[in-house]
Structure formats: C-alpha cells, structure tokens
Amino acid sequence: MADATKVVSAVDKTYADIQSVKTRMTGVTGTLNQLKVAVATALPADASKGQQINVGFVRQELTKAKEAVAKFKEMVREAAENGGAAAGGLPNARRQMKDDKTRTLYERVGGDLNIETGVEIMFNKMLQDSRVRSYFEKNQRKMQQMRKKFFQFISGFFGGPALYDANNIKPAHYHMNITDYHFDALLDVFQASFLELGVHPDATKDAIAACGKIRKDVTTGCTVRMELAQKNMEKGKDGLFKRMGGEEGIAQFMDRVYDLIQVDNRIKSWFSGKNYQAIKEGQRVYLTELLGGPKIYKGKDLVEIHKGMNLSDYEFDCFLANCEKAMSGLGIEDETIDEAIVSMEPVRAALMNRAQGLAAHAKMVDGQNILDRFGGEMNVESVVEMMYSGCLGDPRVRFYFEVNKDKIQTIKQKMTQLMIGAFGGAVTYDDSKMRQIHYNMNITDYHFDAVLENFW
Structure with a gap:
C-alpha cells in the first residue's frame, strides 16, 4: 500500500512538473514570436530596391531569444537535478532564487519570458474569477489583443x-465601470499568477505595489461618472424616473x-x-421604484428571494452589462445610464447576501474573512500602532500625522475601527464621513501609496 502511495505521489508531482514546463514553453514560444516580429520590422519596406536589412537589430533580438531559451533549459536542468525541488515541482525551484533589488523590476520578475507567461496564467485565472470574469470573456481575437497589450x-x-503608450490606459478603461473592488481582484490574480510562476x-x-500606481488611471472613468451620477441622484430620483421614460x-x-x-448563455438559465x-x-415593479418611480413594490425581501441561489459578482455584472446595452439601444443618454447603474449597484450586496458597508467585500478563504486571517482585532491595533510610527518617520506623509497626543489617539482609534470593519469585523466607523474629513487635506495618490507602504 505504501508503494502505491509513493507511485501516486510521484505521478502527481510529475504531472505538476509537466504542466509547469508547458507553461514555460508558452513563454518561450512568445519570445520566438517576438523575434519573428523583430525580423519583419527590420526588413526594408521595399526589399526589391536593394535596401539592406537592419542586421544589428535582428542580432540583438536573436540574442534575447537565445537567452530566454537558455534560462528555460537551465530551469529544467536544475529542477531535474533537485528532484523538482522536492517540495512540489518546478515553480518552487525558481522561488528559492535570491532577489537582487539592485536590478530593475523587469529583470527581477524574469524579463519578457516570465512576464508573458505570467500574463497567460493571469488571463486563465481571470476567466475563472467571478469578480472580474465578465471583463475578460471576449472572442479569441479580442483576448489575444488584450493579452498582447497587457504584456x-x-x-x-x-x-x-x-x-x-501608458497614456492610453485612462481612455481605454474610462467606460468600463472598473471599481477599486475589481482592481483589487486583478491585483490578487496578478500576485497568485506570478508566485505560481516562481517569481520571488x-x-x-x-x-504589486508598482501596479497599484495605475489604479487611478484604470478606475477614474468609473469613479468620475459614478460621482456625477450620485450628485444628480442627491437632487432626487424623480428626475431619473422621468428621463427613463416613466413607467412606460x-x-x-x-x-x-x-x-x-x-x-x-452566461445567465439565461437564471431567467x-x-x-x-x-x-x-x-x-x-422593483426597478420602477428603485429608479425613482412610485413605491409600488410589495414583493419579498431580495435577500430572502435569492437565498441559496449562490449568485456571484459574475452573474450580476453580466446582468448590469445587459441593462447598459438595453438602455443604450433605447437611446437613453449616457449620464442617465450611469445614474441607473449607480441606483442598481447596491442591489449586488442583497443578491449575494453580503453585509452592507465596509465589510461588504471582506473575502472569505477557507471559511475565514480577512480579519480572522489577519489575527483578529488585537493584531489590527498593533499594526495601526506600527503604521502610525512609520508615518511619523516618513518625510512623505509626516506632515499629516504630526498632531497633538489627543488627536493622535483619536486618529489611531478611527483607523483601527475602519480597518476592522473593512476586514470583515464589526462596522463601528461610518465610512460615509471619510470623503468629507479628507476633502481639504490635499492628499494625493503619492501620499496614499506612502501610507500603504508603511502598512506593509
């Protein structure tokens, strides 16, 4: 029986190694394809006129390709000698390598080979992640274009x-309704993919920290449009109801x-x-009331109706996408569409039986939310203490934290309450006050990122 167990274990590990090799080969193939493009680029526009090929450029690209293949061969050789690193296959062998922080981030993650392979893994994972899947389910040609641009x-x-051209990021994502929730999901997938690949x-x-710097460019379009929609809604939803054409x-x-x-086909089975x-x-009837019409809904509570249905963000995002498409097809103005989507967004929490407020996006892993995995409230308090001390010693943000002792204690208390609620614990801090409190403080992404670095 013991021998059989060893055989099964060996087969499992061999399978994992083969899968890793296949993944790496995807990256090598991508590098060779880039070489092919480079050669085509080096060719003169009209070779018949006797113009010479840019031999130096081709040689440079060929050298890069050879280096990528050599790295791949070395990785396979080391894994074979170490028995797959004994702890679970090829990726772990790479993970044991030292990280040289004097090199560029591009070099530290493994260059084109690892980045292209990592992007491939990412896209496969995102197609399985209900939080962002709806943004990546495109036809094969579109998917290939997205992968290429992302790489x-x-x-x-x-x-x-x-x-x-990084200047294209903001306009490319402006109308995609990507929120911080979706962006954080992308970062989660990025981290898992590159760790799986064996990056240190x-x-x-x-x-991940570097990618966080483009958060604003990716989410600004959604944020700006939703803010405008929210301001219009604060004037009363009756205007939205009229612009939607009333009950008819x-x-x-x-x-x-x-x-x-x-x-x-993604959601029709639910309807x-x-x-x-x-x-x-x-x-x-429900949407008539939700969008500012007469209060005529007498049905059951949404949580009760959808209990046990196991709906995910994916299904809700698909539904919202169809709503946007329907409104656009009816000739409804973009501003009105945004207001309608903002009005429908809070329904998400009810459909998935999530807590409202800061704890709404507390992720569950193995039955534990973020607070549980963080070590509980005492750990949060300790982290806030260390983070605050770090900010006091950080010239980038010290100005915001150098206040009198009573004020410091108040800030620490509120930060602790905020984090506990955000991590899935008791919500004792009203997050609706955050914008008002920080509105005139001139805090930029630079300052916010500095605070996050002290948190880490």
Whole structure:
C-alpha cells in the first residue's frame, strides 16, 4: 500500500512538473514570436530596391531569444537535478532564487519570458474569477489583443522595452465601470499568477505595489461618472424616473433587457422556466421604484428571494452589462445610464447576501474573512500602532500625522475601527464621513501609496 502511495505521489508531482514546463514553453514560444516580429520590422519596406536589412537589430533580438531559451533549459536542468525541488515541482525551484533589488523590476520578475507567461496564467485565472470574469470573456481575437497589450504595458512599466503608450490606459478603461473592488481582484490574480510562476515573493510584492500606481488611471472613468451620477441622484430620483421614460419607459427597458438575457448563455438559465413572466414582472415593479418611480413594490425581501441561489459578482455584472446595452439601444443618454447603474449597484450586496458597508467585500478563504486571517482585532491595533510610527518617520506623509497626543489617539482609534470593519469585523466607523474629513487635506495618490507602504 505504501508503494502505491509513493507511485501516486510521484505521478502527481510529475504531472505538476509537466504542466509547469508547458507553461514555460508558452513563454518561450512568445519570445520566438517576438523575434519573428523583430525580423519583419527590420526588413526594408521595399526589399526589391536593394535596401539592406537592419542586421544589428535582428542580432540583438536573436540574442534575447537565445537567452530566454537558455534560462528555460537551465530551469529544467536544475529542477531535474533537485528532484523538482522536492517540495512540489518546478515553480518552487525558481522561488528559492535570491532577489537582487539592485536590478530593475523587469529583470527581477524574469524579463519578457516570465512576464508573458505570467500574463497567460493571469488571463486563465481571470476567466475563472467571478469578480472580474465578465471583463475578460471576449472572442479569441479580442483576448489575444488584450493579452498582447497587457504584456507590452507590464514589460515597459517594469523597466523593459517600452512597447505600449501608458497614456492610453485612462481612455481605454474610462467606460468600463472598473471599481477599486475589481482592481483589487486583478491585483490578487496578478500576485497568485506570478508566485505560481516562481517569481520571488519580494519581487512579486514590489510588482504589486508598482501596479497599484495605475489604479487611478484604470478606475477614474468609473469613479468620475459614478460621482456625477450620485450628485444628480442627491437632487432626487424623480428626475431619473422621468428621463427613463416613466413607467412606460421602464417597461420598454425591461422588455429589451429580457430579450438580451434570453440570448445570453452566461445567465439565461437564471431567467427561464414557468416563472419567467412572474420574475420579469417582479423586476419591472422593483426597478420602477428603485429608479425613482412610485413605491409600488410589495414583493419579498431580495435577500430572502435569492437565498441559496449562490449568485456571484459574475452573474450580476453580466446582468448590469445587459441593462447598459438595453438602455443604450433605447437611446437613453449616457449620464442617465450611469445614474441607473449607480441606483442598481447596491442591489449586488442583497443578491449575494453580503453585509452592507465596509465589510461588504471582506473575502472569505477557507471559511475565514480577512480579519480572522489577519489575527483578529488585537493584531489590527498593533499594526495601526506600527503604521502610525512609520508615518511619523516618513518625510512623505509626516506632515499629516504630526498632531497633538489627543488627536493622535483619536486618529489611531478611527483607523483601527475602519480597518476592522473593512476586514470583515464589526462596522463601528461610518465610512460615509471619510470623503468629507479628507476633502481639504490635499492628499494625493503619492501620499496614499506612502501610507500603504508603511502598512506593509
């Protein structure tokens, strides 16, 4: 029996090694494809006129490709000699390498080979992650374009060849409704992918910190549009209801939404069966009230209705996407569409039976939320103490934290309450006051990132 167990274990490890080799080969293939592009680029526009090929450029790219293949061969050789690093295959062999922080981030994560392979792993994971899956489910050609641009951006952003104009990031994402929640999910996937690839944990951590600097560019469009929508809503939703066309307009909107859902294989199964018309009518009445119409909804509480359905962000994002498409098809103005989406967004928490407020996005892993995995409230208090001390010694943000002792204690207390609630504990801090409190403090992303560094 023991021998059989060893055989099974050996087979499992061999399978893991083969999968890792396949993943690495994807990166090598990508590098060779880049070489092919480089050769094509070096060719003169009209070779028939006797113009010479840029031999130096081709040789340079060929050298890069050879280095990438050599690294791959060395990795396989080391893994074979070490028995797959004894602890779980090829990735661990790479993880044991030292991280040289004097090198560029591009070099520390492994250059083009690792970045391209890491991006491939990322996209595969994101297609399985309900938080961001709806943004990446595209046709094969579109997916290939997205992977290419993502690789080019990361490569240049980390200090490698500048192949992508970073100025395109903000306009490219402006209308995509990407929030901090989605961006954090992307960072989670990035971290998991590069650690799986065998990139040193310190290099991965620094890569995550670097990517955090583009958060504003990726989320600004959504933030600005949602802020404008929120301000319009504060004036009263009756204006939104009228601009949606009143009850008749919302009925047309629901007809269009359900037409789209019936051809959407991602979610149509949730809206089928003998109760189809009842579901549609219930949603029409509910949305009429939600979007500023008469308070006529008499149905059950949303949490009760959807209990046990195990809906995820993915299904809700797909539903919202169909809502946007339906409104756009009816000729509704973009500003009105934004207001409608802002009005519908709070429904997400109810559908998935999440706590409202700061704890809404507390991630559960093995039955534990962030606070549990963090070590509880005492650990949060200790971290706040150390973070505050770090900020007092940090010239980038010391100005904001050098206050009298009573004020310091108040700030620490509020930071602790905020973090406990954000990590899934008791919500004792009203996060709606945060914007008002910090509005006139001239805090930029530079300062915020500095505080985060002291948190780490």
